[in-house]
Amino acid sequence: MRGDAARIALAALASMLAPPVLVEAGMWLATGRFEGEPVFALATVVVAAPHVLLLGVPAFLLLRRRGRLGAVNLAMAGFACGLLPMALVSWPYWTAPPGLLVQEDWHGHVAILVRDGAPTLAGVLRHLERMFIFGALGAACALVFWSCWRCLQHRAGSFPAPEPSNPP
Template sequence: MKTLHITLATLVAILLQPVLALITFFPLMGAEFSISNFPPLDLLAIFGLAVMAVSILPILLFGIPCFDALNKTQKLSFLSLSGCAAAMAMLPYLVITYPKPIPGFTANLSWHGHVLPYYDNGQPMAYAWLRYAETALGFGAHGFLCGTVFYLFWRKYRTQEV
């Protein structure tokens, strides 16, 4: 029975990922939704399936063992699980995509309505680092919300230890 409610909490966390992604990632990418420019439903369905497919592996490989370790050491709380989930969601992005020097590359991009230098002669400018931090925080918020949903569902429906 203990495994069943952990499995259900995991399933709820995975199925909620597309909703969390719509809330956290589209605004970060500059999308503004209104009735007139709302994306087609087939595009949202493909987006939702892609988000779920990408989120299954980290939840199963890192989230469940983290939950189990926190539970066994009696350190499990809302904040500890959600904090671990946020860190695990941010870590791959932080490691893989940090702004690297690109020899000879110069670019200006728009950020919140202002055109700012992104790269100047191959060196990442302040905007590149700000965008890197903003996107990492988006992943962190996504992980934090996932950990929170998992913890609240698990807490509400957990069974008593025998």
């Protein structure tokens, strides 16, 4: 059990360190520039650590205990672990005062995000789009965790049960 805990801890560490690399790669693909800011990298690790430790590792342990551990299931759990906390914390319209109007450039068009203190459809869609990015990052980190854990299991000679080819 001690070795298993160490393998899980190393896989968790790898998945906490993945977001700066993934975010910088995404920014480079989107803008063609590499920023490489150490403060930004540290901030992404600080945000990723509680997601991994408080949500991701327990989700992994739960899936393993229930016999449902697999790359797809873990990626879906990672998507939820990345999306849900950020969606709840960052909902931009919790305290919008009446009469507030918020406009923003969104995909090359000026969109009204909040009108009279209430979110518009464009505002909700923009928020969902941004939250999808956190979910995708969570899924990618879960796959990093899965890959590292499988590799460490293989090196230790502790092969997990094979994934079911046709889950019920």
